[in-house]
Amino acid sequence: MAGRIEHGARGGALVVGASSGMGAALARQLAADGYHVALVARRGDQLRALAADINARAGGATVAGAYEADVRDFDAAPALFARIAREGAPLRLVVYAAGVMPRSTTGADFTDERDIMAVNVLGAMRWLGLAADFLEHQGGGTLVGISSVAGDRGRPGNGAYMASKSALSSYLDSLRFRLAPTKVRVVTIKAGFVATPMTAGLKLPRGLTISADNAARRIARASEHGHGITYVPGVWAPIMWLVRHLPASVVARMPG
Numbered sequence: 001m002a003g004r005i006e007h008g009a010r011g012g013a014l015v016v017g018a019s020s021g022m023g024a025a026l027a028r029q030l031a032a033d034g035y036h037v038a039l040v041a042r043r044g045d046q047l048r049a050l051a052a053d054i055n056a057r058a059g060g061a062t063v064a065g066a067y068e069a070d071v072r073d074f075d076a077a078p079a080l081f082a083r084i085a086r087e088g089a090p091l092r093l094v095v096y097a098a099g100v101m102p103r104s105t106t107g108a109d110f111t112d113e114r115d116i117m118a119v120n121v122l123g124a125m126r127w128l129g130l131a132a133d134f135l136e137h138q139g140g141g142t143l144v145g146i147s148s149v150a151g152d153r154g155r156p157g158n159g160a161y162m163a164s165k166s167a168l169s170s171y172l173d174s175l176r177f178r179l180a181p182t183k184v185r186v187v188t189i190k191a192g193f194v195a196t197p198m199t200a201g202l203k204l205p206r207g208l209t210i211s212a213d214n215a216a217r218r219i220a221r222a223s224e225h226g227h228g229i230t231y232v233p234g235v236w237a238p239i240m241w242l243v244r245h246l247p248a249s250v251v252a253r254m255p256g
């Protein structure tokens with residue numbers, strides 16, 4: 001937890017899963033774009049260091065605040081969300097970036113699989129659901145979920161992670177339909193390979209892997225102008241079209 005966020009020109013942005021990787025890079029990008037940012041994740045030290053750095057770059061103004069929380073604590077979310085909305089600049093943008101991909105899920109460790117669903121799906125439903133109601137009541141805003149190309153088609157290995165991202169993408173589709181008559185936009189980010197702590201140690205194809213900062217710039221742009229599904233980077237749209245249409249016999253031989 002930490003400091004009060006002052007009101008700013010672009011309004012407030014909440015990033016859930018802001019302590020590392022894409023969420024942290026996006027928080028920096030949004031602050032640079034003029035948002036005041038509320039940062040949520042479990043690692044309070046990382047959040048406070050990030051908030052301090054963002055505030056220092058803003059010339060000492062308080063434009064970022066840290067809120068330590070575990071998204072699996074579903075019952076605590078409404079009070080924390082209300083507190084962030086109360087303390088921060090008027091909330092315009094809510095991004096759910098929290099996610100886990102334990103390495104052991106190439107097999108079937110149910111504890112890990114349950115955790116994946118709790119963080120990647122149920123946490124997203126909790127926070128984006130609260131945010132949807134809030135923004136609808138307020139009269140507008142943007143919801144963003146960081147999903148993955150992994151959710152576009154089940155492939156061998158990592159089934160729980162793929163299932164979690166399919167569920168998140170479908171949930172975001174549903175929210176978009178529900179909120180279509182309102183001024184709340186819903187943006188689904190389907191990210192490809194991004195170099196972050198989540199993928200550290202994995203052998204990712206260099207030509208298809210982008211940095212967290214690169215991804216954050218694309219996500220910030222989509223958050224501002226998008227309405228629907230944005231592949232990050234865009235080259236994944238034709239790749240995943242192809243993967244969705246491949247015969248099962250080919251998919252069976254693909255890496256997870």
Ligand SMILES: NC(=O)c1ccc[n+]([C@@H]2O[C@H](COP(=O)([O-])OP(=O)(O)OC[C@H]3O[C@@H](n4cnc5c(N)ncnc54)[C@H](OP(=O)(O)O)[C@@H]3O)[C@@H](O)[C@H]2O)c1
Nearest residue numbers: 017019021022041042043070071098099148191194196198
């Ligand atoms: N990297 C990729 O190639 C890739 C590709 C497609 C999609 N994605 C998705 O992008 C999102 C960001 O991942 P990343 O690659 O940037 O990895 P990352 O650096 O590991 O970031 C994951 C974030 O989720 C937070 N988080 C995890 N469990 C949490 C919990 N129980 N409560 C609160 N926060 C929690 C982490 O914070 P704490 O640990 O401090 O809680 C961290 O801030 C994830 O949803 C991931 O699935 C990643």
